[in-house]
Amino acid sequence: MPVPLSTATAPDASDRATPRRRRSARRRFRRPPSLGALATVLAASVALSGCEAAAPPDDRPVVATTFTVLADMARNVAGDHLRIESITKVGAEIHGYEPTPGDVRVTANADLVLDNGLGLEAWFERFVGELDVPHAVVSDDVDPIPIASDAYAGRPNPHAWMSPVEAQRYVASMVDAFSDLDPANAADFRANGDAYSDEIADVHDELVAGLATLPATQRALVTCEGAFSYLARDGGLEEAYLWPVNAEQQATPGQIAGAIDFVERNDVAAVFCESTVSDSAMRQVVGATGARFGGVLYVDSLSLPGGPVPTYLDLLRHDVRTIVSGLTGSGADR
Numbered sequence: 001m002p003v004p005l006s007t008a009t010a011p012d013a014s015d016r017a018t019p020r021r022r023r024s025a026r027r028r029f030r031r032p033p034s035l036g037a038l039a040t041v042l043a044a045s046v047a048l049s050g051c052e053a054a055a056p057p058d059d060r061p062v063v064a065t066t067f068t069v070l071a072d073m074a075r076n077v078a079g080d081h082l083r084i085e086s087i088t089k090v091g092a093e094i095h096g097y098e099p100t101p102g103d104v105r106v107t108a109n110a111d112l113v114l115d116n117g118l119g120l121e122a123w124f125e126r127f128v129g130e131l132d133v134p135h136a137v138v139s140d141d142v143d144p145i146p147i148a149s150d151a152y153a154g155r156p157n158p159h160a161w162m163s164p165v166e167a168q169r170y171v172a173s174m175v176d177a178f179s180d181l182d183p184a185n186a187a188d189f190r191a192n193g194d195a196y197s198d199e200i201a202d203v204h205d206e207l208v209a210g211l212a213t214l215p216a217t218q219r220a221l222v223t224c225e226g227a228f229s230y231l232a233r234d235g236g237l238e239e240a241y242l243w244p245v246n247a248e249q250q251a252t253p254g255q256i257a258g259a260i261d262f263v264e265r266n267d268v269a270a271v272f273c274e275s276t277v278s279d280s281a282m283r284q285v286v287g288a289t290g291a292r293f294g295g296v297l298y299v300d301s302l303s304l305p306g307g308p309v310p311t312y313l314d315l316l317r318h319d320v321r322t323i324v325s326g327l328t329g330s331g332a333d334r
């Protein structure tokens with residue numbers, strides 16, 4: 001059973017990319033300086049140390065993102081030119097998140113804030129509305145898929161980053177936003193974005209090729225959270241899930257019965273559940289049908305460095321490979 005990742009003191013992935021500290025150049029003197037020169041040196045060193053005390057250790061523009069997936073994508077586009085921080089940490093429940101005073105400080109000091117939009121960060125609009133920080137919505141060019149059922153019916157599904165196709169639109173939005181923020185490095189942002197998009201596109205190709213032999217009658221993806229509408233569209237899969245958005249986290253008997261019915265009607269080979277929620281309800285679906293448990297999928301958060309999905313590309317590849325191997329019969333049965 002997947003254990004939800006700790007939200008407590010877990011270091012964020014941003015800690016891996018230790019900002020380069022800029023050191024002031026210090027002059028070396030080969031022989032003792034004269035008194036006059038010494039006074040100049042003293043004055044200079046006072047000015048220098050005063051300068052050092054006042055200056056931040058890293059003077060790159062700061063970009064804050066609402067969650068770890070966006071932070072990793074942003075780092076790939078920004079290269080070394082910007083300092084990227086995630087407001088929520090690894091493992092955080094991002095749909096119903098409650099910002100802390102520390103989050104307010106991080107965000108208020110940022111030069112730009114990136115949020116997913118599409119209603120993902122229910123907490124974010126009010127939070128950022130109280131702060132005087134420019135922000136950009138990375139899903140602005142996404143073609144939204146509405147949520148089909150339950151209390152969220154009709155609202156856009158927020159999980160567009162789970163599609164390699166839509167993720168390339170996120171990257172393009174970041175290139176534009178970073179170029180506005182730091183025009184001198186616009187060419188680098190463009191080149192980084194192009195190279196990164198190519199890697200994301202490769203995962204899309206892997207998805208399509210991996211599912212090519214799956215019969216039309218078995219092209220279905222069943223998960224705990226309805227986070228795969230966009231990936232299912234990319235892969236030509238029909239989607240079913242226990243609950244539409246993780247904020248609920250508790251499957252009702254009706255939702256479990258609906259999933260069992262869907263699995264039986266569609267001859268689904270394997271079902272899946274996300275890392276941040278309990279898979280006990282999905283285990284009931286497995287127990288009641290002939291489907292196997294195909295494995296754990298990652299959606300709303302990266303893992304810590306050293307974990308299974310420390311980067312967004314790792315997350316995407318992991319999920320695509322787990323889904324392909326599960327649905328085509330070579331998957332885990334745990």
Ligand SMILES: [Zn+2]
Nearest residue numbers: 225227246300
């Ligand atoms: Zn989610």
